[in-house]
Amino acid sequence: MxxxxxxxxxxxxxxxxxxxxxxxxxxxxxxxxxxxxxxxxxxxxxxxxxxxxxxxxxxxxxxxxxxxxxxxxxxxxxxxxxxxxxxxxxxxxxxxxxxxxxxxxxxxxxxxxxxxxxxxxxxxxxxxxxxxxxxxxxxxxxxxxxxxxxxxxxxxCAGITLYSPLRHWKAGPGKKVAIVGMGGLGHMGVKLAHAMGAEVTVLSQTLSKKEDGLKLGADHYYATNDLQTFQALAGSFDLIICTVAAEIDWNAYLNLLKVDGDFVLVGIPENPVPVHAFSLVPGRRSISGSMIGSIKETQEMLDFCGEHGIVSxxxxxxxxxxxxxxxxxxxxxxxxxxxxxxxxxxx
CATH class of the missing domain: 3.90.180.10 (Medium-chain alcohol dehydrogenases, catalytic domain)
Known part of the structure; x- marks a missing residue:
């Protein structure tokens, strides 16, 4: 030993x-x-x-x-x-x-x-x-x-946690992706989704990190403490990846999805997620989760980051x-x- x-x-x-x-x-x-x-x-x-x-x-x-x-x-x-x-x-x-x-x-x-x-x-x-x-x-x-x-x-960890769902749900040109949270996970989601060619929106509590978000590759940045955000963006996104573990209004976020849109959790809330069926059924929307990535996918992510010069x-x-x-x-x-x-x- x-x-x-x-x-x-x-x-x-x-x-x-x-x-x-x-x-x-x-x-x-x-x-x-x-x-x-x-x-x-x-x-x-x-x-x-x-x-x-x-x-x-x-x-x-x-x-x-x-x-x-x-x-x-x-x-x-x-x-x-x-x-x-x-x-x-x-x-x-x-x-x-x-x-x-x-x-x-x-x-x-x-x-x-x-x-x-x-x-x-x-x-x-x-x-x-x-x-x-x-x-x-x-x-x-x-x-x-x-x-x-x-x-x-x-x-x-942070990189593969965002790369895996972005790849699985086919983020890329023509897709509108929202990243909930602009922290350690969220900022990696912005960089990766941008490099994949998606139109990237950050949904954060406040606008305090807006300058950073736009610099790192976000096309749009909205404050979720402004209720008008949820009205203005209703039905906007193909994919929303939630990086936060805090309690949020799940139904309000689900209503931001397009028909056939996907809401993916990578942050793990402490309490059960309360979702109303009417937030899912009329739009054939889905809520799912994703956890890190395989060894093969993690190496793919590292190579992708090498090609695009992406780091934390x-x-x-x-x-x-x-x-x-x-x-x-x-x-x-x-x-x-x-x-x-x-x-x-x-x-």
Missing amino acids: AIARGYAATDASKPLAPFTFERREPRDDDVVIDIKYCGVCHSDIHQARNEWGNSIFPMVPGHEIVGIVRAVGPKVTRFGIGDRVGVGCFVDSCTTCAARDLDREQYLPGLVPTYNGVEADGTPTQGGYSDHIVVKEGYVLSIPENLPLDAAAPLL EIETIKIDEINAAYERVIRSDVRYRFVIDMASLKA
């Missing part, structure tokens, strides 16, 4: 603190990665504070991991020492199911999260707030050379600033994603 250093939550009520733990010895198909940067996702906070009720402590969060390959097992063929790589939200899955349904493994049984999960041998997984990680080759992703590693890190808008922090960063995320006080510089991890 190899000793790793990181920051961990040891209890739901305690701040993250320095933590030493063991990583497994590399297997024949493993890649050892020196972690350079790790993005901070709101789900890190939910799990570190056991807000979803399934936390395993001690927990090293982080599933937006980028770094450099330190070593590879003898059966690894796709990566070599010195390669720029990333690891996203999961590090293993059901191989039987994956063979049958290769491109949707994130929805199948046996998925092993990058942290707060359990390996097949019963070992808890630990994430990217650490100096290195050992991952099966099949769950390692290649980072395009033209993308800066720090700003590419959030693509491993980030604020880089030191690891000892993580607890303050969590509080700022909760206050929506970041534009638009925190990324930890793991060089700040003290020996």
